[in-house]
Amino acid sequence: MSLVDRVRALLGSDAVDLAATPDGVPRVAPASPDAVALLLGTAREEGWHLRIEGAGSWLPTDAPADLALTTRRLDKVPAIEPQDLSATAEAGIGCDVLRQQLADRGTWLALDPPGLAGRTLGSVVATASAGPLRQGFGPIRDHLLGVTFVTGDGRLVQSGGKVMKNVAGYDLTKLEAGGFGAFGVIVLVHLRLRALPRADQTLVLEGAREDLTQVAEDIAQAGIQPAALELVSPALARRERWALAVRLAGSAALVAAEEAGLRAATGGRFAALRADEAHGFWMRAAESFATRPVTFRLGGLPDSSDELLDLLQHQVGDEWVSVSPGVGAIRWGGETTVDRLRRLRRTLAGIEVPLTLERAAWPVRAAVGHFGAYREGVGPLVAGLRRTFDPGEAFVVAVEGTE
């Protein structure tokens, strides 16, 4: 029996789409977590290699594989609990659809990941790609109460739970968030929500990059706690100069007080955006990264933003850059080469700044790896964890490069 016939027999003929992928790899869309487990259990027995796909709008769907496993039929939202500010959603739900369903119940998932609005929740979690809201609400992992995932040999594993605090057992959710699918396919996510902010105000200041990083520092010193504080390159902001955008969200009283504090601390130079302008500003910045051939992120210290931007400008350019100076995080998008990426990662490792390759074509991912330049002792731990969760190497994921 051929591979495709075998999968059809397992999951039903409607689960397989032969002509869907540009590279001719059969695409399989299991309709339930159990079906994912069944598929991967069989993959382990048969030695199949699979790539994991969501909506196909972020990571290029080009990894060489026997099958493409897409989560797009795992698109249910089993629970939204406004009273508890929690929700449970399947991994294949589009973030835009989920966001609307949450808003209808007065709740908000405080995430603004890079990429198109329809990017799947599973993709955002698996790649831990936080956006500007990480300033106020933390990285992706801070929004997760638990996940259910399927290992490379078809085991359904549950981690965490649905409640706000949970220290029962080891926190495998942390491994799945940002594991790029190397440790399992995420099928179900339990989320921590916020109440939909009563007020949501974005203010923007344009200027020279160095001046704006100083303004960002002034804002931090003034004790203002913005939801987002983002320094955006001119191309990304679609403005003449660099833009420092401040997003304030919360109760009307809180936002009014924070805005007054912001104006007092910065000499009243910020311009307030209308709601539609603010939406457009943040959406364009997020979506632009999906149009660049390569995207990576750096995790530096707040006081290193200028130095890191200088380094990027020198080595790979700084046309498409978004910086959260309050937390030291930088996202870069653009066109570059394997050699430049490797050199940049080595340079950054020397100053204790990790570079995580977020998206690129497969040849670049395979050569550079999502991760690299590990600190002492980390490599064997990562290898051990991969063997644990994917003993047959079913998942085609460029965890490390080939250097």
Added chain:
Amino acid sequence: MTPESLVEALTGIVGPRHVRTTLPERITYARDGLPTHRHVPGIVVLPGQRDEVIAIVRLLAALGVPFVPRGAGTGLSGGALAAGDAVLIVLTRLNRILKIDPVNRLAVVEPGVVNVRLSAATAPHGLHYTPDPSSQTACTIGGNVAENSGGPHCLKYGVTANHVLALEVVLADGQVVELGSPGGEPWGPDLVGLFVGSEGNFGIATRIAVRLLPVPRAIRTLLAGFGSLRTAGEAVSAVIASGIVPAALEMMDQSCIRAVEDSVYAAGYPREAAAVLLLELDGASDAAVAADAATIEAILRAHGAGELRTAGDAAQRERLWLGRKKAFGAMGRLSRDLVVQDAVVPRSALPEVLETISAIATHYGLTVSNVFHAGDGNLHPNISFDGRIPGLRARVEAASGEIMACCVAAGGTITGEHGIGLDKLRYMPLIFDGDSLAAMLAVRHVWDPAERVNPGKVVPVHACREWQRGAGRGRAAAEPAA
């Protein structure tokens, strides 16, 4: 190697003063904060330097001897007890604050630094370390990392895992690994996140980089009394749903209120109230906090708050908090022994679950007092009893089991901040199936293949489905669950 020669080798590393071998010395370490578990360790060693920790772990690795890391011993799960031939490594002498970086708002500490000491040291910079377990005047940052500790102010600011940036860890074989980065972005998968809360099973953290936050410029602390646990629970849900996130939202029931008011920690709580809520709001400006406080007060009144008070100054605020933080100590007045339980439920389930717990207490003829992190749904039903009375311990155990089962049935979990340790091993199969438990055990083996670090804790091995032995998938548990 004989026990005598092991003692000699350890003495060679740390000096004779820091190896404890006599029974009176070792008995000191036989318990943690939970009275229901007791193991007198065979050997206790107290390294004072990171290099001594590495040397000890390498020595024990070479000999195949298990060991248990321990901080201040304030844990509440029996997690830091050493049974059998395991050596207890007490880390309280590694108590140096190695670095405070006010610009980047981070600190690097050794594991034995006492929680509250770090905030005191960073206060001159207008910064503090936010996770604040009730034991914060005694517990160590290393212990907090092992347990992923919480505390009242974790409602707004998150638990320990949200504040740890990087770790230096000594693995079971003595190898030193560096996890995370000063900025918090991992080098690869989030091994810091995986390590935090692993209850000492993955190794010993010898250096810990943590995030610091600005001390809030404006704070308002409210106390609200309620006529029933149910209305207090409903008020909690209403506050959470309002969109205002308090820095802390704590609840105490009448038994707890009276224990506090009868103690030296008397805080002026209303003795006749069935429950009080202690709620704190903070922010960057007085105006914003005052406006949110007005909204919250209206919500509390609408949900039946009788007495409603606002701390007028820092001293009043401190007094209100002292009563809450010392409530466990005050409950020592109620009876000779106290079991501090820990579970989490969805916040909307609080009213029903509190009533069920009350019914369980009545059924078993036990005194249960509740003092807990209501804003997170993190319950602490505390059972006061006299362990000398025959049969009473068994009733406490049975009641604890029923309380856990009721919380799980409500969609909750068996621990929110105290950990599994020894105490809750038997409840793990209530919330995890055999494959999920086996996955945890397999992860443990990546860090510690021989299970020598804090053996016998966290994962109930008998309940794990077989993992990675050929076609183990889907197979039933090797042994029946206890």
